[in-house]
Each structure stands twice: as structure tokens, then as C-alpha cells.
Amino acid sequence: MADPNAYPPPDAGYPPQGTAYPPADQYPPQYPPQQYPPQQYPPPDPYQGQYPPADAGYPPPQPQMPPPYPGPGDYKPPDAQQQAQTNVVVVAAQPTTQTIVTHVVSDVPDYFVLSIVMTILCVFFNFCALVCTIPALFLSIQAREEALRGERVIALQHARTSLYLNIAAVVFAVVVWIIWIASVASSG
Numbered sequence: 001m002a003d004p005n006a007y008p009p010p011d012a013g014y015p016p017q018g019t020a021y022p023p024a025d026q027y028p029p030q031y032p033p034q035q036y037p038p039q040q041y042p043p044p045d046p047y048q049g050q051y052p053p054a055d056a057g058y059p060p061p062q063p064q065m066p067p068p069y070p071g072p073g074d075y076k077p078p079d080a081q082q083q084a085q086t087n088v089v090v091v092a093a094q095p096t097t098q099t100i101v102t103h104v105v106s107d108v109p110d111y112f113v114l115s116i117v118m119t120i121l122c123v124f125f126n127f128c129a130l131v132c133t134i135p136a137l138f139l140s141i142q143a144r145e146e147a148l149r150g151e152r153v154i155a156l157q158h159a160r161t162s163l164y165l166n167i168a169a170v171v172f173a174v175v176v177w178i179i180w181i182a183s184v185a186s187s188g
Contacts, residue, residue, distance in 0.1 A: 112143075119134065126172075136161075139161050143156075
């Protein structure tokens with residue numbers, strides 16, 4: 001059963017038939033043949049492989065002289081009326097830049113040198129203390145950067161923590177050395 005609401009309606013036919021299409025005997029349309037003059041390919045060379053003559057369509061060069069410069073007697077002062085009309089002053093100022101150089105002087109101790117020295121000593125004498133000196137080195141670098149940024153409170157906290165870690169590394173190294181010396185002395 002056909003649906004009466006279907007689009008296109010089932011009884012309309014596809015494509016729609018009507019006067020919009022040309023009759024079958026006239027399709028495709030016939031056009032009259034075109035008449036073109038015969039062509040030679042490639043076109044003939046008018047110069048037979050030689051360079052064209054120098055005067056082949058180009059005008060001869062004309063000498064161009066610059067305009068004459070005014071001499072000492074050629075100056076005419078402007079009239080008063082002209083002078084009043086042309087008395088315009090335009091001042092164009094170049095943009096300028098101002099550079100301000102400031103040196104940041106920090107009174108925050110960063111203990112960077114202490115952290116470097118303690119790390120080197122721990123590499124050669126006590127590997128166990130590197131657990132304290134490497135974080136102390138990183139905190140001393142952060143303290144220096146915070147001080148340069150102007151955040152004094154955070155820089156002081158990082159510097160203080162770096163100092164405490166370096167002190168803990170010294171205490172840890174001394175304790176390890178004492179234990180090692182005691183064990184060597186008791187075994188011998």
C-alpha cells in the first residue's frame with residue numbers, strides 16, 4: 001500500500017515528464033561545423049634560427065638629460081602672499097626608548113658555594129651524605145633565583161633549608177666516619 005504522504009508522490013513518475021526536456025529526436029542538439037584556417041605546427045621561424053635584426057621593432061635609445069640645476073641668478077624670492085600661504089612647519093619626532101638598568105642587590109645568603117663544596121666532598125669521602133647535599137644544592141639555586149625576582153621571604157626559606165641540609169650532611173658524614181673507624185679498630 002502506497003503512502004499518500006510520501007515525497008515525491010508515487011504516481012508522479014521520475015523524472016517528471018513535461019515540456020522542460022527537449023524531444024528525443026532533437027537530443028543532443030546539432031551544431032554547425034566550425035571552419036578554422038589550416039595551421040602549421042610548429043609555426044615557421046621568421047628569422048630562420050638567427051637573431052632578429054637590431055632595429056626589429058625597438059625604437060632607438062634616446063639620450064635623457066637631467067633637468068638643469070638652478071644657477072645663482074635663478075633664485076626668485078617668493079611674494080608676500082605666497083610666503084603667508086606656504087609658511088607651514090611640520091615637526092615629526094622620532095619615537096625614543098628609555099632603558100633603565102637596575103642591579104638587584106640581594107642581602108639573602110643562598111649558600112650556593114657551601115652546597116657545591118659539600119657535594120664535592122661527599123662524592124669523594126662519603127656517598128651517603130649526598131642524600132642531603134644534592135637537595136641543598138637545588139634549594140640554594142632556587143634561593144638565588146627567588147632573590148633575583150624580589151621574593152625575599154621565599155628566598156630566605158629556601159636558603160635556610162639549604163643551610164640545614166648542609167649541616168645535616170656534615171653531621172651524617174661525621175657519624176658514618178666515627179662508626180667506620182670504630183668498626184675497623186674493633187676488628188683489628
